[in-house]
Amino acid sequence: MDDKYGTDQDPYTYENSDVLINKLNIRDEALFDEAETQFNILAAMGIEFDTPPYDFAYFC
Numbered sequence: 001m002d003d004k005y006g007t008d009q010d011p012y013t014y015e016n017s018d019v020l021i022n023k024l025n026i027r028d029e030a031l032f033d034e035a036e037t038q039f040n041i042l043a044a045m046g047i048e049f050d051t052p053p054y055d056f057a058y059f060c
Contacts, residue, residue: 013020019032026032 009015010018014027017027017029019027019029022032024035026035
């Protein structure tokens with residue numbers, strides 16, 4: 001079966017699907033996209049941001 005890019009079956013996707021093989025065994029593309037989004041949100045929330053060591057006056 002051709003995938004959405006018009007090539008043969010990708011070895012990194014489930015058979016007859018465009019969903020990447022994953023540890024959660026999610027085969028539904030919409031559900032996989034939602035899970036991926038949620039994991040990315042959680043990962044981004046864990047990034048600590050500090051105030052830059054400069055301010056507007058630094059550039060003037």
